[in-house]
Amino acid sequence: MQKDIILSVSVPATSANVGVGFDCLGLAFNLRALFQFREADTLEIAGCPLRFQNDDNLVWQAYTQACDKLGSDPTPKHISIDSPIPFSGGLGSSSACVIAGVACALSESHGGWDPERALDLACRIEGHPDNVAPAIYGGLTSSFVEGGHTVCSRIKIARGFSFVAIAPPYSVQTEDARHIMPTEIPLETAVWQMGRVVAVTTALETGNAGLLATACVDKLHEPYRKKLIPDYEALREAALMARASTFVISGSGAAMIAVCDSPVVAQAVVENAQKVRNDLWIRILNPSLAGTSITCDDGTIHHNTFDEI
Known part of the structure; x- marks a missing residue:
């Protein structure tokens, strides 16, 4: 009862x-x-x-x-x-x-x-x-x-950013996403990541979409994990063609996020993504x-x- x-x-x-x-x-x-x-x-x-x-x-x-x-x-x-x-x-x-x-x-x-x-x-x-x-x-x-x-x-994230969340109708197992990554990385990759993670947080805090676009380029996990998401490359291209500031894998996937500097750009990302496949879960989210x-x-x-x- x-x-x-x-x-x-x-x-x-x-x-x-x-x-x-x-x-x-x-x-x-x-x-x-x-x-x-x-x-x-x-x-x-x-x-x-x-x-x-x-x-x-x-x-x-x-x-x-x-x-x-x-x-x-x-x-x-x-x-x-x-x-x-x-x-x-x-x-x-x-x-x-x-x-x-x-x-x-x-x-x-x-x-x-x-x-x-x-x-x-x-x-x-x-x-x-x-x-x-x-x-x-x-x-x-x-x-x-x-x-x-x-x-x-x-x-605290600056006002103005919109986040387009895209989830395909399939999943990525966390164990697979962990397993596909290398266990060691070169020193230059570590340096690359450290400089850019500071820049990304600064860009989100200050609303600097240009800095975000330049800095948010991962070499640690996304080059490996994107292989587990069949639609990653097509959706990334669609988002960037709509002028998204950056496009990232959300967590270990299969969801992805396009970060946009305006609602207009976010809506354009949605429309482009729907042309890639029509069974995506898509939402425009705010922090x-x-x-x-x-x-x-x-x-x-x-x-x-x-x-x-």
């Missing part, structure tokens, strides 16, 4: 890497997934494909793992998922699920919701902070792990300063935005 809602968790879609910021940069968007938790006699999950409606569900797995790390006992839940984030990968659908499960575990713990604890727990489960950091805090984030603790810096928002059963709302941090 289902009980009343005890917790609602709203988590933004995210894009990891932002081109040259492999495993450290991430960006939150104004596309949000909603997770609602009720007490139940047995585990029940609704709102997602049938194959995910079991105890292997990532929300439930994150909840039980977080409970274990917090030293608490998980209890059966009815979990309702309302997510517009595509499952094809690259826009943070798995990170949203992980954060929702972690949020539920924290809300039942003695300390309650805390974004820093949530980030550390989510990183232990997810493996790296590039998606979970912006999903929790909002905005553009740069993160690294030091001594088991995730350190996160937030950058979100709002991270994870939690509404408790007593009406208390916990949330973080860039301006509050």
